[in-house]
Amino acid sequence: MTTQHxxxxxxxxxxxxxxxxxxxxxxxxxxxxxNVPLNTDDIFKQKRAIxxxxxxxxxxxxxxxxxxxxxxxxxxxxxxxxxxxxxxxYATYHNDQGMNVQIYNRCIxxxxxxxxxxxxxRFFNFWEPVWPESLRNQLNPDVTVRSxxxxxKCSFCIQRIRAGxxxxxxxxRALADGDVxxxxxxxxxxxxxxxxxxxxxGSRVRKMSEDKRHYRLLERSGTxxxxxxxxxxxPTATEGAGHE
Ligand code: SF4
Numbered sequence: 001m002t003t004q005h006x007x008x009x010x011x012x013x014x015x016x017x018x019x020x021x022x023x024x025x026x027x028x029x030x031x032x033x034x035n036v037p038l039n040t041d042d043i044f045k046q047k048r049a050i051x052x053x054x055x056x057x058x059x060x061x062x063x064x065x066x067x068x069x070x071x072x073x074x075x076x077x078x079x080x081x082x083x084x085x086x087x088x089x090y091a092t093y094h095n096d097q098g099m100n101v102q103i104y105n106r107c108i109x110x111x112x113x114x115x116x117x118x119x120x121x122r123f124f125n126f127w128e129p130v131w132p133e134s135l136r137n138q139l140n141p142d143v144t145v146r147s148x149x150x151x152x153k154c155s156f157c158i159q160r161i162r163a164g165x166x167x168x169x170x171x172x173r174a175l176a177d178g179d180v181x182x183x184x185x186x187x188x189x190x191x192x193x194x195x196x197x198x199x200x201x202g203s204r205v206r207k208m209s210e211d212k213r214h215y216r217l218l219e220r221s222g223t224x225x226x227x228x229x230x231x232x233x234x235p236t237a238t239e240g241a242g243h244e
Pocket of ligand 1: 021026027055072188189190191193
């Protein structure tokens, strides 16, 4: 276990594309943890489904030598976030821990932020979310239920970050690697998602981000994301060591 520096943490996630099997356990865990509205048939058909983390599936090669590829995509928590300067009411802003934060009760629903996000990870509540009676008791009391007209997206499970920070303070110690685990990373059976403090030189996330397979989504756009991807390793590929 490594300990945190005195400076504030810089939260970050590493997504190892080589480990992702596309099982979607992360998607379900995120829906349950963050009270994400249910994607019923009609909502899905209108292309209004909300998923804070989604698995992009694509195919590589030609039949019969075709392979399914998976890439988990969530808010990239960009350092130069294109969503932030376009919000007229500062409902989305960058905090001092490397995160792009969304303030629900400030949002007036212009959707400028979603239009300006190149990763398509912001979702607008076109309807008041409704859960069947049998599921109401499973809503997470630590997370606000967003009403109609509000923009929402991945928060890196900020409620878990706050709870972890409070817990270690109570225990009188510094935050250690692994003290905060978002729902998606906790549920992933292959350990494809690793979360931690980039300022901690001994943290897993920092070490993995230095792997030679690392890259960022749409790197050339200059958004400087805090989510880092590791390329897939394909031993059958003839050229290069992996695929983005
Ligand atoms: S839970 Fe892990 S393996 Fe499954 S889709 Fe998500 S990232 Fe991939």
